[in-house]
Amino acid sequence: MRMWFVCRFCCPAAQSNSNPEWEAKVLEYFKGQLKEKESHSWVPSLNDVPLHYLKPNSLVKFRCLVQDMFDPEFYMGVYETVDPSTKANVLRCGKYKDVTECGVDLNSRNTVTAERQTFYCVPIPGESPWAKEISFLSAARVVPSTSYVPSRQKRSYEEDDDMDTQPQKQREPHTGGGTKWCHRQETEAPSSQTTAPSDCSSHLDLNFPLPGERGPACLVKVYEGLDSFKLNDTLEIYGILSVNPVLTVLGEEKDPSLLLLNPTESMETPEEQRAHDPPASLVPRLHMLYARPLQHNNPLLPSAPTEDQSAFVSSFLVEMASVRAELLAYLTHVLLGDGLAAEYLLLHLISNVYTRRDVLPLGKFTLNLSGCPLNSYTERLYQIVQQLVPCSYRLSMSLHTMNSMRLVPKKDYVANRLVSGALQLARNTSLFLDETQLEQGQLDSSGVRNITALGNLISWQKVDYDFSYHQMEFPCNINVLVTSEGRSLLPSDCQVPLQPQVTPPNMEEYLTTIHMAQFTSQINKFRVYLSLARTLDYSISDEVTKAVEDDFVDMRKDDPQSVTAEDLHRMLVVASITCSSNGWMRAKHIDMLRRSRTEQQKSLNGNEP
Amino acid sequence: MSSPTSTPVGSKPSSDGLASPPSQRRRGQDSSNGDLPAMPTSPATDIASPAVHDTSLFSSPRRSVLPSEVDMSSPLIGVRGTPVRQRPDLGSARKAPQVDLHTELPSADGAVASEQAAGQKLVIWGTDVNVGTCKEKFQRFLQRFIDPTSNEDENAGLDLNEPLYMQKLEEISVIGDPVLNVNCSHVQSFDADLYRQLISYPQEVIPTFDMAVNELFFERFPDSILEHQIQVRPYNALKTRNMRSLNPEDIDQMITISGMVIRTSQLIPEMQEAFFQCQVCAFSTRVEVDRGRIAEPAVCRNCNTTHSLALIHNRSAFSDKQMIKVQESPDDMPAGQTPHTTIVYAHNDLVDKVQPGDRINITGIYRAVPMRENPRQSTVKSVYKTHIDVIHFRKTDEKRLHGLDEDSDQKLFTEERVQTLKELAAKPDVYERLSSALAPSIYEQEDIKKGILLQLFGGTRKDFSQTGRGNFRAEVNILLCGDPGTSKSQLLQYVFNLVPRGQYTSGKGSSAVGLTAYVMKDPETKQLVLQTGALVLSDNGICCIDEFDKMSDSTRSVLHEVMEQQTISIAKAGIICQLNARTSVLAAANPVESQWNPKKTTIENIQLPHTLLSRFDLIFLMLDPQDEAYDRRLAHHLVALYYQSEEQIEEEFLDMAVLKDYIAYARTYINPRLNEEASQALIEAYVDMRKIGSGRGMVSAYPRQLESLIRLAEAHAKVRFSDKVETVDVEEAKRLHREALKQSATDPRTGFVDISILTTGMSATARKRKEEVAQALKKMIQSRGKTPAMKYQQLFDDLRGQSKAAITKDMFEEALRALADEDYLTVTGKTVRLL
Secondary structure, three states, X not given: OHHXXXXXXXXXXXXXXXXXXXXXXHHHHHHHHHHXXXXXXXXXXXXXXXXXXXXXXXXXXXXXXXXXXXXXXXXXXXXXXXXXXXXXXXXXXXXXXXXXXXXXXXXXXXXXXXXXXXXXXXXXXXXXXXXXXXXXXXXXXXXXXXXXXXXHHHHHHHHXXXXXXXXXXXXXXXXXXXXXXXXXXXXXXXXXXXXXXOOOOOXXXXXXXXXXXXXXXXXXXXXXXXXXXXXXXXXXXXXXXXXXXXXXXXXXXXXXXXXXXXXXXXXXXXXXXXXXXXXOOOOOEEEEEEEXXXXXXXXXXXXXXXXXXXXXXXXXXXXXXXXXXXXXXXXXXXXXXXXXXXXXXXXXXXOOOOEEEOOEEXXXXXXXXXXXXXXXHHHHHHHHHHHHOOEEEEEEOOHHHHHHOOOOOEEEOOOOEEEOOOOOOOOOOEEEEEHHHOOOXXXXXXXXXXXXXXXXXXXXXXXXXXXXXXXEEEEOOOEEXXXXXXXXXXXOOEEEEOOOOOOOOOHHHHHHHHHHOOOHHHHHHHHXXXXXXHHOOOOOOHXXXXXXXXXXXXXXXXXXXXXXXXXXXHHHHHHHHHOOOOXXXXXXXXXXXXXXXXXXXXXXHOOOO | OOOOOXXXXXXXXXXXXXXXXXXXXXXXXXXXXXXXXXXXXXXOOOOOOOOOOOXXXXXOOOOOOOOEEEEOOXXXXXXXXXXXXXXXXXXXXXXXXXXXXXXXXXXXXXXXXXXXXXOOOEEEOOOOOOHHHHHHHHHHHHHHOOOOOOOOHHHOOOOOOOOHHHHHHHHHHHHOOOEEEEEHHHHHHHOHHHHHHHHHOHHHHHHHHHHHHHHHHHHHOOOOOOOOOOEEEEEOOOOXXXXXXXXXXXXXXXXXXXXXXXXEEEEEEEEXXXXXXXXXXXXXXXXXXXXXXXXXXXXXXXXXXXXXXXXXXXXXXXXXXXEEEEEOOHHHOOOOXXXXXXXXXXXXXXXXXXXXXXXXXXXXXXXXXXXXXXXXXXXXXXXXXXXXXXXXXXEOOHXXXXXXXXXXXXXXXXXXXXXXXXXXXXXXXXXXXXXXXXXXXXXXXXXXXXXXXXXXHXXXXXXXXXXXXXXXXXXXXXXXEEOOOOOHHHHHHHHXXXXXXXXXXXXXOOOHHHHOEEEEEOOOOOOEEEEEOHHHHOOOOEEEEEOHHHOOHHHHHHHHHHHXXXXXXXXXXXXXXXEEOOOEEEEEEOOOOOOOOOOOOHHHHHOOOHHHHOOOOEEEEEOOOOOHHHHHHHHHHHHHHHHOOHHHHHHHOOOHHHHHHHHHXXXXXXXXXXXXXXXXXXXXXXXXXXXXXXXXXXXXXXXXXXXXXXXXXXXXXXXXXXXXXXXXXHHHXXXXXXXXXXXXXXXXXXXXXXXXXXXOOOOHHHHHXXXXXXXXXXXXXXXXXXXXXXXXXXXXXXXXXXXXXXXXXXXXXXXHHXXXXXXXXXXXXXXXXXO
């Protein structure tokens, strides 16, 4: 049913000319349709379905991050064509289309110029394989209703059956699942880091924030509500797919002799052309009908704030406490039996910058897990975190990466685009900084800049994008976890020295066993818990306020040197994340435990500052 | 942005040309052009169309027109052979057919302006511009316009009570630069209708203006010789200020936008007139460019040979052209979006007028060109390419070179805003209000916030270069030092976010060159370019330096010059220059021993050279008060911070935007001067400060402190929006200065305020004690009689045994050094020898 409506509404505006309200009606219609239960799952997703199986000019959806915003462009909203044989003038509509039909009468008085803007969108960076897989599988269920080649679905069907018939069956470790998924994803675009330069399309850098990312990038044409979109927003876009090969050919067929006479053609550098008009087969165009801002990209949770969701939330709230306890136990195992560290890790994972007071972001909770065992423990730890959160990225802070990697996005004025960096992440992405990889050596100037950028990110939750002539501050909301041997060189809100209670002879095996012991359904509950707990509101009663004041005064009385305003900040954050009636008590308690542990550590090492 | 829907045929004609969408004003084409379908026609450059009229009455508008052409290019009267310079900035509209409205369009009711007289009325096709009336009006404007309140720097030296533009014409006749810049707001205030026409039909109206001004000029100065005829360059069109608000309705209209140049292209030669020569008979002919095309003559008119004409390049006429990319200036942008860019074409003498990095105001005509149609393809991209043909550039940061405060024309305040600000200023507690609005998330520290507030306003800039002293620093420098975790960094971040030209650096990561300037090779041009650092970038702003104490000595040393002379001298890679760095420094330093040691002086605690410290007007200590009531209030404040809703917060405090505007307004418009009482009060204050110390044999104030006081008093007057510095301002300056001194220059041993801690690095008592120890040691050695050499350790023990006060090894060594300086003894290894 999808494509039908698109065609009827978008082509001949001439007929509906008597009714200029048609544009609003189109949007209303689609919004109405998409509100209906399940209806959004009928629409094939660019994230899951290879581009060449999608029909051009059909309705598709795309889950993405706005990576760059190009300049607004003017297009022919309505234009008139002259049929060469009949000499009849026909009015046509240019909205939701990239190209016009032949024989445009450029001098027609009926031409209406309209404005739209192009966003460069990439799949959400660092999206965990499980999140992709689940949304892929749920999309595969609706495959029969779309029109792409069924032979492709065989495998998905099998897997689908697998899931349904043996839900309790242990799944292979997810890294495996992820690679398999990648094979399926044939729109994968070679990013410059992963492919040899000989590759025919390697000159086309798709500008993904993270190295090694795959998936289609998309040029989204936006018609309405331009001001409501911001850079780095995560959106689910419903729009009309356009892959007209003309878009590509136009760029290449350039007659140099015409350049002098028509200088407007020469004002774009080849780099700019490549960035703004890449071949449609690699970077499809999507004409946006409707975009839904995503609060999270966890496919296990209903994404739209409807009654549906509130029902889901309230049903889940009942078992919240038990899930939390189980998750805590699981994390305790993962952190080698350290219950305190596990509790802090849990709090870290559900922390969220919920507001800002002038420059101060409130609710951020950067955790520094110090004393991590070496030998790939941190790597395994990351894999487990990745299994739990929908978006994550591990930045191994080796000297080489810090010196060579681009963390901060930079505007490239030659190509007129924002060259992405690893810190251009969606909200609530878990950034795992692995400081255990740091070796001795010299940071060069770009390394120092990168460290400064990380420091700014942690302290102020902002990234200063480099616009060459000036910097621009983009606020972000990224959960940063630092693992280190000693105290981290980066600032953090809370440092917890890890105290392993068990020393398994084979770390790899130990962690794998723990992971395997969890049922998928259980893991899914954890995932839902983490996403949901983050969105809950915090409030505090007057008694608690009073208690906090009393406690703070008492603590200061005992030892004014060791308890500062900073400590109170931290405890208040913990209390608000803990989000229960005795949040403050708990926060005070675990902070005391943590403090005694750091004291201990200090006296052990002696010389630590 | 709104997307205009298709306008149905037969709708009511709009009452004036401005309101109609551009597509309706799109001009028709001569039928002779029909054989060039792929021609890159700009809708703008086509000349004529019955635009504002309801043409649905005619089956074809072209049929009924009897155009009488006006040649826009040659205002011939009295020109005496001064050549005409083509204006590629206006497109190729050179011959504009006129339409007789009166006879042709009896039904065109509202289309023609009301002043239309009975009888024949000729207008340029597609507009409501009548060349004669327009010319007349503009001449009247030139002859009569007077702006007594003008304060633009272009008008410097002109008599404001005489017609402004006549004086400018006189200037042209003297200087010989045939360009007349016309401020559109002047036109608007003189004749709103003329202004409307100028904005809506610049392509037709500006040549008319050119004609008018040339007639007038050569009538007045018949003997002057100019390179070419005078060109009128309007600027400051009020239509559009912001690049973001450009929309399809602005196409072909005159607009003014502001932005920053990010890229300029090479010079592009653009052919204006082609020169053809017949290969057979050498007959030559010239063909003018028409809408970007040259129609090659197929037949030689002389010998009638076909296809014999060849283009001779070096006899053709070219004009200069340059592509410039302009980016939205960061202040105009909504948060969270990327800046837009626009392409601008500069022509002739405007080429190379601007460089990347310049902030400019551009006045020009906004153009949209459809994509070229490819004959081999059935479809074409439906987007237009847009650009601006520039008519006038105005650099907004030009005046930076002259050392004036350049914020004046950057920040425009609306009437209402100024009213609100003035109301706020009239409140008696405005000072307290503003200081509490500063960084509300930081608890208390009232005096520090007040100090920073005064720093934000700054003193009055004075120039003493005639008397040989150079500029008098107006900027207030502040150092915050204290325990870690007392939200120093947060305060710095807040200030950095508040001021438009702020820079934030950390002492840990920055080097001397990062702060000042460095020379590097530009990757594109392979030329050496000067890259400016944080201090230069924050010229006229505030440079926030965190972790000041972690800065290397060499880095710190560059600050000496900046913090007093306010310049940076560079001698690198053959580039020797001095850059302005009129920046206030707000620095934060941690004590050396991680905790502030109250038993030590400021210098000892933060280990900064006193030469640098004395350059700070205010040094504040941010200490943990360790007091129960304070703790309770702090806890309460923080809990509220975390749990209060957005609205509650907003009710309590002033909006950050208001604060920003308040500061910007005061910095721009208020320049307080000392009045008599205030000067007396300052003198007294200074004498008092000197007196305090003199009683104890110490100097407790230096002229630098007096200068600080003046600056602070001026800043406080600015806070009140007062043009006079009064005694209240001096009182507050004194109080704040004392407060800061009390905190930072108190001798921990005696409890007295002692400015010498900051100026010499040692308190007077400490110096006195050092001398005493040295004397005691000398006495002791003398009392021993003739012993040429002594054991070091023994001497130390003896001295300790003899002295009443405890003597540390440091003190002993200092005493030895003092005696060695007197040439009384020498210390070699472990033995002390008398000389």
